[in-house]
Amino acid sequence: MTADPGNCVSAVLVGGASRRMGVDKALIDFEGVALGRRVAEALGVDDGRTVLACGGSAEAAHSLGLEHLPDEAPASGPLLAIATVLRAFPGLDAIVAACDLGGLDRATVMLFEQWLSDEPYDVVVASAERRQPLLARWRQSALPIIDRVVGAGERSMNGALAKLKVAELCVDASVTANLNTPKDLECWRRSRTQR
DSSP, X not given: OOOOGGGEEEEEEOOOOOTTTSXXXXXXXXXXXXXXXXXXXXXXXXXXXXXXXXXXXHHHXXXXXXXXXXXXXXXXXXXXXXXXXXXXXXXXXXXXXXXXXXXXXXXXXXHHHHOOOSSOOSEEEEESSSEEEEEEEEOTTHHXXXXXXXXXXXXXXXXXXXXXXXXXXXXXXXXXXXXXXXXXXXXXXXXXXXO
């Protein structure tokens, strides 16, 4: 499993409404670092990798120290955000991660950077107890399929995955946990302080 990580771009998905959390999840501070920035660091922004904030506002992206890539279809969900990233960088794979994956670490992302297969997979998704498509490496071959699926009215990640050639990359469950509610965040904070 070796590859030049330069053949992909990385993006933190920050365009969600954060309704259950009540505040913008990308900007939640934990130990002096915003969740969106924590995810960007796992994606390699401090190692010189190209990491963008897709969706949300330019102001929020810049507060995370990231270049902003506006959603082509704001408030339309992560599937269309992934299409935005792929379309903006033709010829490159895209490693995407939701901004609320607070347990994501650099070592896990490097597995996606280094992933290679002779099989014609469209996407490599993180898998622990179940698939986590909001931590994945998306190939350009996925874009026309996403466009067809969306054109047929489908917006769900699982609906799209059903039409794509999917590989799973086994990862630790702690890196795939979404922090969707204040209770999720509090449990995560407690687990971090007990280490």
